[in-house]
Amino acid sequence: MARWIMHVDMDAFFASVEQFRNHPELVGRPVCVGHDPKGGNGRGVVRAASYEARAKGIHAGMPVSKAYRLCPDAAFVDGTFESYSIASDEFMDVLREFADGERIRRASIDEAYIEVTQRCENYEHPTALAKEIQEEIWQRTRLPCSIGIAPNMAVAKVATGMNKPRGITFVGPDQTTIEKFLEPLPVDAINGVGRKTTQRLNESGIETLGQIQRMSIPELWPAMGRGSVWLFQRARGIDERPLMDNGPRIRKSISKDLTFMEDIEPDAVDYLHNAIRKMCTRISDRLKQKALRFRTVTVKMRYDDFITIQRSKSIPVETDDTRILERMAVDIFDHKRDPKKPVRLVGIKVSGLSETPEQLYLTEFL
Numbered sequence: 481m482a483r484w485i486m487h488v489d490m491d492a493f494f495a496s497v498e499q500f501r502n503h504p505e506l507v508g509r510p511v512c513v514g515h516d517p518k519g520g521n522g523r524g525v526v527r528a529a530s531y532e533a534r535a536k537g538i539h540a541g542m543p544v545s546k547a548y549r550l551c552p553d554a555a556f557v558d559g560t561f562e563s564y565s566i567a568s569d570e571f572m573d574v575l576r577e578f579a580d581g582e583r584i585r586r587a588s589i590d591e592a593y594i595e596v597t598q599r600c601e602n603y604e605h606p607t608a609l610a611k612e613i614q615e616e617i618w619q620r621t622r623l624p625c626s627i628g629i630a631p632n633m634a635v636a637k638v639a640t641g642m643n644k645p646r647g648i649t650f651v652g653p654d655q656t657t658i659e660k661f662l663e664p665l666p667v668d669a670i671n672g673v674g675r676k677t678t679q680r681l682n683e684s685g686i687e688t689l690g691q692i693q694r695m696s697i698p699e700l701w702p703a704m705g706r707g708s709v710w711l712f713q714r715a716r717g718i719d720e721r722p723l724m725d726n727g728p729r730i731r732k733s734i735s736k737d738l739t740f741m742e743d744i745e746p747d748a749v750d751y752l753h754n755a756i757r758k759m760c761t762r763i764s765d766r767l768k769q770k771a772l773r774f775r776t777v778t779v780k781m782r783y784d785d786f787i788t789i790q791r792s793k794s795i796p797v798e799t800d801d802t803r804i805l806e807r808m809a810v811d812i813f814d815h816k817r818d819p820k821k822p823v824r825l826v827g828i829k830v831s832g833l834s835e836t837p838e839q840l841y842l843t844e845f846l
């Protein structure tokens with residue numbers, strides 16, 4: 481039976497967070513994340529470009545001055561790393577829910593692998609599950625992504641890049657199909673084949689994965705040396721690595737998000753407070769189950785336009801007191817939210833966790 485691995489890669493991640501979450505007025509416009517180009521005299525490089533900007537020839541790593549010359553009416557925004565990190569946590573959470581055994585392998589801030597072999601048994605085809613995941617990520621995070629599905633991580637990663645943005649690419653499951661898929665691709669389509677390796681291979685007349693498929697390991701050796709076995713396998717789509725979770729082993733935080741069925745009007749304060757208190761109670765139950773105490777409370781607020789902020793507050797001594805948690809959360813919410821905007825989501829997180837010291841009972845002294 482084939483394994484099914486999905487590689488999920490967010491489309492133009494930083495630029496998408498700016499367009500769809502931080503600055504909804506920029507949807508559909510060329511957007512560059514990077515410093516102000518100051519009419520072509522600014523310094524610095526483009527950190528990310530939206531697809532509209534890419535269509536004008538702009539790409540990440542390009543000086544902002546050059547990007548400005550290519551497209552003077554592109555919007556340049558200084559990115560805020562915090563908003564990317566919030567968005568990353570959110571879609572990783574969605575992926576975890578779909579993954580077999582909740583195992584997820586994060587490859588970077590905007591891409592991850594999940595195994596879905598068991599989950600696929602309930603679907604007519606793996607692509608149906610991929611569509612559902614894509615839709616769920618869009619609904620919950622307002623971010624577009626592309627998904628590659630294949631029997632292993634290496635092939636899934638190549639597949640994702642084939643149809644961007646918002647694409648789904650399915651490969652497999654038999655060896656012939658996999659080899660046919662890889663055959664026409666340039667050698668650097670393989671994750672791990674960098675610029676130097678590509679150059680060395682090209683100098684030996686090797687341009688495509690198909691060429692490597694027809695070579696033996698000794699034939700590859702002059703160009704690849706010890707990497708020959710690895711490339712021999714990857715070019716044929718062979719990758720036996722198990723998918724190991726690389727999430728944090730020790731829980732650094734406990735959190736709960738609530739998206740309302742309908743956006744809540746800003747003056748429905750009691751309703752919002754109640755929702756916050758309920759989440760605090762659930763988090764507090766979890767803390768007690770795990771014998772943990774917190775020092776920091778973070779409240780996340782998302783408005784109807786998808787703009788998302790989060791604010792934190794810490795206390796000097798750890799506690800697991802539900803009432804303190806509630807009071808801190810409500811207090812942050814009341815003071816930090818924009819009182820004019822309808823609320824779409826509220827999230828509560830506790831961090832700075834430590835273990836509750838064992839109770840000393842009075843009887844021990846008697």
Ligand SMILES: [Mg+2]
Pocket residue numbers: 489490491492493590591
């Ligand atoms: Mg990406």
